[in-house]
Amino acid sequence: MAADRVLVWGTGNVYYANCQLLDYLKKQGVLKIVALVTKDRNAEIKDGCPVISKDEIHDYEWDIIVVAALGEMAESIQRDIRQLGIGADRVISIWDYAKKHAGTDTEYYRQTVARQIDVLKQILSASDEQVGDFDWMCARIKEYGIFPFRKQGEDILYTQYGMMQVVEEFAGLCCYISKLNIQTAIEIGVNAGKSSYIMCALLSRHNHGLKYTCVDIYDVMDSFDMYHAVLPSLEKQIPTTSEDYAGAGYDFVFIDADHSYDASIMDWQNVGKFANKVTCFHDIYAHEYDSLNGGIVRTWKEVMELTKNKKHKVFSSYPDQWMGIGVVEH
Ligand SMILES: C[S@@+](CC[C@H](N)C(=O)[O-])C[C@H]1O[C@@H](n2cnc3c(N)ncnc32)[C@H](O)[C@@H]1O
16 A cells, blocks of 8 residues: 655644654555645754645645644644645544554554553562662653653653653652552543553552552553453453442542542542542643633642641642642541
């Protein structure tokens, strides 16, 4: 099959975060990037491709436009594309393009899962010094992979099968929890399970009887059986919500489900406040949920107030701005 002649529209964060995948697909002969289209054309050539403006698109021969942008930026590009009279059948988002060519039946997926399972095995057999070492942990997380939603560094595997985490935040949390003696753990909102697998590996290193309960309303856990084979502590309880565990006392509680204030405060009321050792909240600075009655930002502030007699820890690379993991020590 001939390689797709592709115009990549967008050269910002989304483009950068997907560069590795585009490169991989280029090497596999899936695509050839004809040009990069950008509004702010400040270079002639970038990553070996011509950089062009939207007015030059018709001067090139191409098969498909891949939109490398999110939200309002993506909408504005789609408007420009319609104005140029280009049909929707010749346009695809970078996420859909990645899904199409790096889906779960591809070699790319098999290699990614194998790499992640290798990282989990490294964690399971690591020394206490290694798992407590921030740089060692950062290196494992970079090798495991980060979902390509923001460029965080050069040496990171960006893959749609990675974790939605900021490397340093999650590494900080991992080093911290690796020192806790946890027997029972519950994560409310596991999604693909990519963070759960790492946290389960860390917590089960010495505690072979550990149960790591994975809670969600939808089962989208990635290749659960394959990861479960190396992490028998994983226990999938889907569909359930925190209500099903109301009053249960887990040593470790990780809350990362519905990010509205009403739902996340209920997760705290149902299980978070009953934790024996720690309760973690993901996204404590995620202001994108503020419109949901204050969102998770409001919940974290309220929880800190409700637990002002306890110790708190925060792992954040963007304090008060984005992401962030908050911990209550019980
Ligand atoms: C942000 S994702 C979780 C990400 C995951 N913890 C990680 O670190 O990769 C949020 C998940 O919460 C789930 N969810 C939404 N509402 C929920 C609820 N009321 N109870 C449990 N899970 C819920 C969604 O289906 C989604 O998979």
